[in-house]
Amino acid sequence: MQIIIGPAQMHIENTRDVILASTSLGSGVGLAAYDPDANIGGILHFLLPSSANNKYRAKKNPFLFADTGISAFLEQMYQHGVRSHGLKLVAAGASHNLNQGTPYDMAQRNCLAVKSILAGLKLTTAYEDFGGSFYRILRIQNGYIYVEVPGHGEKKV
Template identity: 25%
Template sequence: MLVGSGKLERYWDGNWNKWLVNLAQGDYAVSDEPILLTTVLGSCVAACVYAPDKRMGGINHFLLPHAGASDKGSDSFRYGVHAMEVLINSLLRKGAARDSLIMKVCGAADVVSGLSNRVGQANATFIRLYAQHEQLNLQAEDLGGDNPRRVVFDPQSGSMKVKRLIRHLSREQVEVEAHQAEKLEQAVLNSADVELFGRAKDTLR
């Protein structure tokens, strides 16, 4: 079983000797198959959520905590609030017990000095508050710093492996980071945001 956003394509990786599924920004995936889910992060965050009772897990890749007041796309997977709810609810729909979920997170780097620092910090703060608010077991984190990361998640075992990458971004990636910083300026980051998180529906268990 492999479910998620968009068209998830597998490719064989001889180094891992497994099929890999690569996620882009705004994607998520849930699986119980012997595959690996991977993505590359700058100031974005990936949350890896594992259900040990089902030997099943999922990962997302979000750009910002939530949309600004003028943004009509608040239900986009690009935003942490929606990305987390969809990921957790997908696991619950597949029979995972909510109180057994284990979360590991990484990303939130300052990869473009002066541009993405606020974005990375906001994303790191958001995911920690989300775990606390949702009473999720945040077992491990690798957040901050100034290096991009590649994360590789095994949905059957819950293993999250992170590789720090050389600090180098293409012009296209720099533009994305700059756009994220502009979006963050429009967002209201205050204590009231916790109310927007919304608890994942226990009825789906």
């Protein structure tokens, strides 16, 4: 069975018989987390860097934003019995249009947000793949996390 995680969504599952996959990641970021001991995996797919100006919407759906989404996602991973020391983390996405610069480069801010939030939690990623003008798909399957660029291969972590 395959479970698809769309924008502003997250899903956590025992991945023994289940594949978790994000939809295409645009300027948003996908964060995949996998605990090999518990066989629990999860993917968060957030779109926007900060809920600071949008508390109401963050309360309704924290997974839309990096700040509220990452903490809520990891909290739920821990509730599934996952331990932070064994957790494999992979982050990908933050693609942008050609010539897209500040102040409208949300991809860059999404990228910085995930790095800074994970650093604040003293968590490190096993692999990161950001930027460019193409889409990526994150997938957890058979104990590995994959970052796929459709038509251009994939990286197995």
